[in-house]
Amino acid sequence: MAGPHPVGDPAPLDGLIPASAALGASTRDFGVYLHVPFCKVRCGYCDFNTYTATELRGVKQSDYASQAVLEVESAARILAESGVPARPAATVFFGGGTPTLLPADHLVRMLHAVRDTFGIVPGAEITTEANPDSVDLAYLRQLKQAGFTRVSFGMQSAVPRVLATLERTHDPERVPLVVAWAREAGLDVSLDLIYGTPGETIEDWRASLDAAIGQQPDHISAYSLIVEDGTKLARQIRRGELVQPDEDLQADFYELADARLAEAGYGWYEVSNWSRGTEHRSRHNLSYWRSADWWGIGPGAHSHVGGVRWWNVKHPAAYADRILAGHSPAAGRETLDEATRETERVLLLTRIREGIPVATLSALGRREVAGLIADELIDARAAIGGNIELTLTGRLLADAVVRRLLTD
Ligand SMILES: C[S@@+](CC[C@H](N)C(=O)[O-])C[C@H]1O[C@@H](n2cnc3c(N)ncnc32)[C@H](O)[C@@H]1O
Ligand code: SF4
Structure with a gap:
């Protein structure tokens, strides 16, 4: 969006x-x-x-x-x-x-x-x-x-x-x-x-x-x-x-x-x-x-390379001005610190089927696993095998699952 x-x-x-x-x-x-x-x-x-x-x-x-x-x-x-x-x-x-x-x-x-x-x-x-x-x-x-x-x-x-x-x-x-x-x-x-x-x-x-x-x-x-x-x-x-x-x-x-x-x-x-x-x-x-690298071309496009994220000026007129002047169209950027990268990793991986290894969660996140299984939000067998994978109910409540995994 x-x-x-x-x-x-x-x-x-x-x-x-x-x-x-x-x-x-x-x-x-x-x-x-x-x-x-x-x-x-x-x-x-x-x-x-x-x-x-x-x-x-x-x-x-x-x-x-x-x-x-x-x-x-x-x-x-x-x-x-x-x-x-x-x-x-x-x-x-x-x-x-x-x-x-x-x-x-x-x-x-x-x-x-x-x-x-x-x-x-x-x-x-x-x-x-x-x-x-x-x-x-x-x-x-x-x-x-x-x-x-x-x-x-x-x-x-x-x-x-x-x-x-x-x-x-x-x-x-x-x-x-x-x-x-x-x-x-x-x-x-x-x-x-x-x-x-x-x-x-x-x-x-x-x-x-x-x-x-x-x-x-x-x-x-x-x-x-x-x-x-x-x-x-x-x-x-x-x-x-x-x-x-x-x-x-x-x-x-x-x-x-x-x-x-x-x-x-x-x-x-x-x-x-x-x-x-x-x-x-x-x-x-x-x-x-999976937090790979991508370059976003065009007005308002976002890019991400190795934990550095930037975004271009939004209006096509401002974009054209920057590009034609030989300048970068980037309007702003941020370098994600380790904690933010970790939060994003959990946020993004939890929503995909391959899920997220339990061993890569924080100690507090790992402590949530039993409760998430009991609430039928994550697959019990996968979790016991060491991976967080959403159930159908978990997919409906994915944001809540992420919040619990990121408890600190
Ligand atoms: C930005 S559109 C671009 C593709 C094309 N212009 C189109 O509308 O078919 C990409 C997709 O985002 C989804 N989308 C856009 N705004 C949305 C909204 N407010 N809520 C949910 N989906 C949205 C639509 O399903 C759309 O097909
Ligand atoms: S990008 Fe254009 S066509 Fe697609 S949803 Fe938005 S306004 Fe409609």
Whole structure:
């Protein structure tokens, strides 16, 4: 989610990162995230860093790819000058906003820049997000030819009334079409769903799950709708125009999703993510959860290398100014101390299926294990075997489990 940036230290204009980031770098995967901060219209629930044409303060979408390419090139220089060993990208992810609002050849130029600058490991996962109404077969074929392996469509729901509340622009009938085109082009397919939209019933959600499963995607993400401050949705709820589903109904939605997806052969591997077989897990997202290194290109993008985290200026106009002046677009950064890195490790690993070894927890965290088993929040057999793995109830209460594991 976008929201305000964290409060950190100012980042230097040359973008150089502290030498500590290099420690152990050669043992960590490296990924590249490219943010495309444009949408045709803003959905009422969304607070991602994205801008419609009227919000761009004179910035042209058509200039964006060249600016992103400049940042890719400067990123490689900055890593080299900071003493961080060069590594080819194991994953590349184009996210938004709506990356597919740009012509396919713009995405291809950005991908080529990553390949020419960092290199891309053979068999790398290369994904773009796409809105169902923003691509056609020719577009997807062009991406595949350039090396993309995967497309993630924002389906959200199959129910017109729910899509209307979310202010989505696409017709639900478009989803089977784009999925078929993606398959024809040779791309893996992921579908994003949202549950808990005001007015959504359990039958609506079942229909959306069945419609998504019916497309036989390789991967499905199901997110509970977050009501972000400052969004139109938050205002509608505050004014009483829309009513949010309560926590019990949200839990019912989640349980239904997990049951339906499991029946259809999709296994969970992170609280909100399911795939057909381990080979279809999102390696890019797994690298975030495993605290690997990644460089985030574009306005508002976040990066992380060896415990140093930074974030770019948010507006595309400010970004263009920095890039065209030859400066780093980083607005702020922080170097995580050991305690914070440990907290993040527990927070992120607990939410994925492979879990977290009990032996790596603090003494106080280890003392919580018996209680977590008794409360049926973690799997007893796995815990006795030395690993924390969430049960279904634990997934519903993952934040509470994390809090207990981090007790101090
Ligand atoms: C930022 S969008 C980008 C992809 C594309 N623009 C789209 O909307 O399909 C990525 C995903 O984040 C999810 N998302 C965005 N805002 C959300 C919110 N407030 N609550 C839950 N999920 C959200 C949606 O499922 C969406 O598909
Ligand atoms: S299309 Fe995607 S990124 Fe754009 S406003 Fe809607 S949810 Fe946000």
